[in-house]
Amino acid sequence: MVIIGILGGMQSIAFILMWSPWQKTVLGIFEKYEGVLIRFRVVGILQALISAALLPFLTLGPTGKDFADMIPRLWIFxxxxxGVAIVLKTWAPESKTSLIYAVTIIGVAVFFKLAAYIPDVSTYPFSLAWSExxxxxxxxxxxxxxxxxxDLPLSPWHPSRYMLQSLPFLISGLPLWIHRLWQVLLWVLMPVLSGIALARRLPLRGHIQTSMFIAWVFLFFSQGPVYYHLHICLIIILLGFDSQRFWRSLILVVIASIWAxxxxxxxxxxxxxxAGAIYLIEMPVNRAKNIREYLSRPFFWSLAGGVAAVLSQMAYVNLSGNDVTKFGSSFTSNLLWYRLWPNETFKxxxxxxxxxxxAPLLLVIIFHLRQTLRVWHxxxxxxxxxxxxxxxxxxxxxxxxxGGGSNLHNLDAYxxxxxxxxxxxxxxxxxxxTPTGTSGVFRRISNWVLGFAIGVPVCLSLLSGVPVQSRNSAQVENALQELRRTTSQAAMAGEDVLFISNRHLLLFDLIPDVPL
Structure with a gap:
């Protein structure tokens, strides 16, 4: 809390001085420092890096418990x-201040989101989370x-996820931290690839706007989160779907549906x-002879995709080696309606x-339709x-x-x-x-809608990440040695050893010579 007070005090003092008799002196100091940033780029780079690292250092480090709430994190953010915007504005004085701040806000948020994954790449031998x-x-x-x-039965849950996660096992003997790193890379790279695929379909101008959009997509998907294995379906459609090429699009829908x-x-x-949503957006009704012909394409895509998905699911059930009943638990579990509202599981x-x-994207859709409704069928x-x-x-x-309701990941498709x-x-x-005036639709509302659209995922991203836990390495090693001794004695006596949790200790030979 002392750090928050210092930061708040510094910002308050700077604001007061700007409106005091010392205003010219303060401005003179800023102008001299601006000259330093221009002449010595390394100073600007250091300032930007230190500023960006401030949030993860304070919230994920030893002082993290003091910055668990949103307000302290917003102060630091x-x-x-x-700190970063000052450097960028000095280096690019011709750029609009609003653009500088938009780039900085998204960039610092993405930097923090990436830093929040660092604790997940750990050599700690025991499980980092309940399901890891x-x-x-x-x-x-x-x-x-x-x-x-x-030969063991395959997982009855999320097969495609474990297909991606299994790839490091192609190389024998990789340590646990490599597998943890691979999963972090999947969490980061898959939404980025989806953002790139979507950006290719939009009229984005220049590298800066494209990079900002992809970074924002990464933050937006993290709000669910949208699990990494599901991005495969999205990427396939976004990269290859063509509203005017029925058969090509049908094949892509079938391939993506097999994965789904x-x-x-x-x-x-x-x-x-x-595919149907993109078709409805890109293809006007007047290009078809009638409504029936217009809707026939998305109908056949849906039919073929649904059949392909069901067949692939049935094939996996038969090949997995599991009892068929294990695959139906999601249809029979109870509904906990209280989770729709604030609760202990998801506050x-x-x-x-x-x-x-x-809300931000719904506003975009509403404002768009309000001003262009006449050109939509x-x-x-x-x-x-x-x-x-x-x-x-x-x-x-x-x-x-x-089993659900701890976040928004089950609303990922939406x-x-x-x-x-x-x-x-x-x-x-x-x-x-009809090709009538639809350009400039968002000129009057884009600033505040864009600010809202940036602000929501940025603020929610600030709540991610937990402080790195300080663990006594000697205690960890002693616990592991005791577990090895106990399980080894039981195995040598011919007894079965059941790992209800931390089964990966056997997988990565952290506990050797104990059969599964």
Whole structure:
């Protein structure tokens, strides 16, 4: 708290001095320092790096417990933004101040989000989270003969996730921290690739705007989060889908749906929904002979995609070696409706949180339609609304099931579609029914809508990350040695050893000579 007081005091003093009799003196000091930044770039680089590192250093380091709440983090974040923005404005005086601040705000937020993953790349031998150990075990099952010396049933949950997570097992003997690093890379790279794929479909101008958009997409997807294995479906459609080429698009929808079928049951229709939404935005009704012909393409994409997803799911069930009943638990678990509202599992509550996340892009869509409604055919608006509503309601239903509701990840399909629709409309990448004046739609409202759209994911990203735990290495090693001794004695006596948790200790030979 002392640090917060110092930062707040420094900002307050600077503000007061700017309106005091010493204003000219203060401005003179700033002008001299500006000259230093221009002449010695290394000083500016150091200032930007130190400023950007301020937030993760204070919140993720030993002082982290003092910065667990949003307000202290916002204070530090604003100080970091000012430090970086001063450097950028000095180096690019011709750039608009609003652009400098937008770049800085997004950049510092992304830097912090990346830094928040650092504690996840650890040599700590025991599980870092309640489910981490199981993740590595399920991933190892794809190479069970090589790793465990026998054939074991594959995971009945999230097969595609464990396919991606299993790739480091292709190289024998990699340590635990490499597998942790690989998972962090998946969390970072997959949303970035989705952002790149979406950016290619939008009329973005220049490297700065494109980079800002991709960075913002990364922050937006992190609000769910949208799990990394699900991005494969999105990337396939965004990179290759063409509204005017039916067969090519059909093949891509089928491929993406096959992956969706072995990913998560509520993602079975999502590739077709993504394709259908893009089609409704890019293709006006007047290019078809009638409504029936216009809707036939998304209908057949949905039919083919749904069949492909179901068949791939059935094939995996048969090949996995598991009892079929293990795959139906998500349909029979109880619904905990109280999780829609603030609760101990998820303090904001699912409904308030998703409404906050949705609000900026919903405003974009509403303002767009209010000013361009005359150039939209009603069937296109109804189609987009139906897709979004279906995914929203479906996501809420899945979120209140046992095992869900701790964040917004079960609303990921809705978040993905909302982003695509909102981005397309914000950048005017839609085809009107009549080529009338649709340019400049957002000139009057873009500043505050853009600020809101940047602010929400940035603020929510500041809540991520926990302080690095200080662990006594001697105690950790003693605990591991005691566990080795106990399990080894039991194994030598011919007794079975069951690891209810921390099963990865066997996987990475941290406890040797104990059979699974």
């Amino acid at each position: 604003w100080a970091a933004v000012l 150990s199981n993740r590595y075990y399920y991933a190892s099952l794809l190479f069970s003969q090589k790793i465990w010396g026998r 079928g072995i990913s998560r049951v509520n993602w079975v229709p999502v590739p077709a929904f993504i 904001p509550g699912i409904l308030p949180a998703i409404l906050l996340v949705s 009603p069937i296109r608006i109804l189609g987009l609304g139906a897709i979004l509503l279906t995914l929203f309601v479906g996501g809420l239903a899945v979120s209140v099931k046992i 978040i993905v579609l909302l982003l695509i629709v909102g981005a397309y409309l914000y950048y005017g990448q839609f085809s009107p029914e």
